[in-house]
Amino acid sequence: IVGFSPFRLSTMRVVAALLCVAILFSAASAAPITKLGRTKLAPKAVKKGLGLDLCPLCVQFTSQSISELLNIILNAGVVGGCAELCGMLPQKLEQEACNLICDIVGIDAFIHLIEKADLDPIYFCELTTLCPVHDCEGQCVKITDAAVAPQSGPQGTTFKIGVAM
Secondary structure, three states, X not given: OOOOOHHHXXXXXXXXXXXXXXXXHHHHOOOOOOOOOOOOOOOOOOOOOOOOOOHHHHHHHHHHXXXXXXXXXXXXXXXXXXXXXXXXXXXXXXXXXXXXXXXXXXXXXXXXXXXXXXXXXXXXHHHOOOOOOOOOOOOOOOOOXXXXXXXXXXXXXXXXXXXXX
């Protein structure tokens, strides 16, 4: 394309891909999604010099696709790069999000982090540095009350546990 520098053109492609992924995820968000256990993620204002917060995209994608990716890696192996690995996912939307995240961290790191994250989407995205890490230091929570019902029972008993903070 005449008049565009290679850097600007590649940045425009990334932004266009992100917009496509965001539109597709917003359409897909109408479907029920498993609620994640931890929801307090403070987004980074700038990531990889693009001025975009990729944390929500990473968590959304990973929560839906990490087990599939792990199965692909363990069963089929990966000979090529990000495009080959991500191309094995069944949905085009998943492939686009996967390619974006994988291209940012690199194929070797991407595979290593999927294996290390142990199917935890938030931990995976923290490892990729697409999400900030908020480790607790000191007294992070004060438990004021705890209860278990029934107090005891034979193996196989269902216990209800309540905790007040």
